[in-house]
Amino acid sequence: MDATDARLAAQYEAYPYPERDPREEARRLIVGSPSHLREIDHWIFGARRPAGQPLRALMAGGGSGDATIMLAQQMATAGRPGEVVWLDRSAAARKVAEARAAARGLGNIRFVTGSLLEAADHGRFDYIDCCGVLHHLPDPAAGLGALAAALAPGGGIGLMVYAPHxxxxxxxxxxxxxxxxxxxxxxxxxxxxxxxxxxxxxxxxxxxxxxxxxxxxxxxxxxxxxxxxNPRDVAFTVPQLAALIGRAGLRLRCFVEPLRYDPDRYLNDPKLRARTAGLDPIGRAALAEAICGNMGIHIAYATRDPAPEPDWENPAAVPLLRELDGPALARGLPKDGVLRVTFDGLTVGLPLPRLAAAILARVDGRRSIGAIGAELAANGVAPEAFRRDLAALRAALEPLNRLLLAAPDAGAP
Known part of the structure; x- marks a missing residue:
């Protein structure tokens, strides 16, 4: 531990971060990215890992417990087996996180005091969260490498780091x-x-x-x-984060939300789009970061092995919405068919297909794609029209990180 690291450790003993009051657990569950259970199922496991298979997760640098509590609560609510391991060196943060877990009666969390550099000492993990930590480390590459070494086969990592612009x-x-x-x-x-x-x-x-x-x-x-x-605070551009992930032997699965990293969402000029078409995925994401100027963090999912793609062609697959209610969303769709979303002051319009409302009204985390198609067919919708509009709806809402596929045999978390 160098002098700066010692000051950093003292900071989090004096001010556990983020500032949380365990008494508020009775009123709210703080939900976000990375490490939302539905995101893990979709982006890391391609909605192919059975819901009944125990999930072993590590919160590396767990702090006062936001991601730990979120994932453990979602697993408990959904009846998903497994364990969430909170790992941090701050005794003060552990006290807050433990009190929050106790307030919710969560028994699927294990608390371990220690450094993420020794993550592999605690076994192998199907999923690892490292949110807001790497940018404070003396050697971020060593930190991410240590986490990669603790991944189980097929596992993945959710990251959040600061972004400069x-x-x-x-x-x-x-x-x-x-x-x-x-x-x-x-x-x-x-x-x-x-x-x-x-x-x-x-x-x-x-x-x-x-x-x-x-x-x-x-x-x-x-x-x-x-x-x-903060005594050590290093921000990463898209190319710098991609390089860091690569040096750890990991593969970048996606940024969150993927839509924000697509420059064509902001550029309509055909000549500009001709130029963006010649960029590789990292170049395109870097361009989006540079022209938007409002990305204060980067959230990314990464895997050691190639991540399986969600199978949207599988009629047994179950679509679900993240933090949205399908029927309510369907009722509130704009009459012009364009859903407008705002990211930190920047509004993007998402054209929706004709059948968007009819499909969304049936997305409840229980109905399969096949069942939704059959219901629409009974109402006179041709199967090819359903498949076409489902693909268009997916193209709009999956990059928004809202329309995802559930883990097989999963109920709605």
Whole structure:
């Protein structure tokens, strides 16, 4: 452990991150990416791994427990067997995460204090979460390599790292605070100075013009410290993250949401699209990152072995929606057939097929593709029209990370 790493460890003892109150577990489940059970089933396992097969998951750098609690609760609610292992070196964060698990009565979590560099000492894992950790390590490549070594055959990893363009303004204020709130001072004193500086920062400060970064406003002392006072904070562009994943012997499965990384979603000029067509997938994603400017993080799924593709041609496959209700979505579709979604201030229109409402009204996590097609056929819809419009609906909503396939024999989590 170098001096910077020691300061980082002290930070998370003083301010477990993110700031959470276990009493709030009775009111909400914090849900996000990576590590949503439906995403793991779809993107990592191609909706081919049986739901009844025990899932062994590792939360590497589990912090105060957001991903741990989310996945463990989703597994418990769905009756999915397996274990979620929380791994972190922060005793303070462990205390918060354990209290959150106790508040929910979750018995499928095991807590281990230690370093993710020794992840393989705890066995092999079908899925590993590493969210918001690699960018704080002295050697991110060594950290990701250690996690890759702990993967079971066919397993995968969900990653989140900082991205530079969407964090415009952050590093400027970090630089300012290194001058007037040095690392040698106690964390509470540094937090006080950081809050005073934020109040006094002029309107020209770039962070004031960046509405997508809010940890220093909404994240309490822990959020402010992590954003502006963190002793080691390295952001990754798309090519840098792809290279990091490759060096660990992993394969990039997808970014989340995949749609955001498609430059053709933002560029309609035929001459520009002719140029984007000549780029490889990483180049296309890098272009999207560079022209949008609002990506403050990158979320990605990666696997060691080639990830199986979800089989949308299988009539027994069960489509489901992530955090959306099919019938409600169907009733609310715009009359012009274009679904508009907004990512950090940027709105994208998604044209939907004619049968979108009829299909979505039947997507409930239980009906199979074959069953939905049969119901529509009974109402006079030709099978070829159903297949065509299902493919078009998938093309719109799967890259949005919303229309996915369930694990075989899975009920809706």
């Amino acid at each position: 969407g964090r415009t303004g952050v590093y400027m204020l970090q630089e300012a605070l290194r001058l007037i709130a040095p690392d040698s001072e106690a964390p509470p004193a540094r937090v006080e100075i950081a809050r005073r500086l934020w109040k006094q920062a002029p309107q020209t400060a770039w962070l004031r013009r960046n509405p997508w970064i809010t940890d220093h406003i909404e994240g309490g002392d822990a959020g402010l410290y992590d954003l502006l006072l």
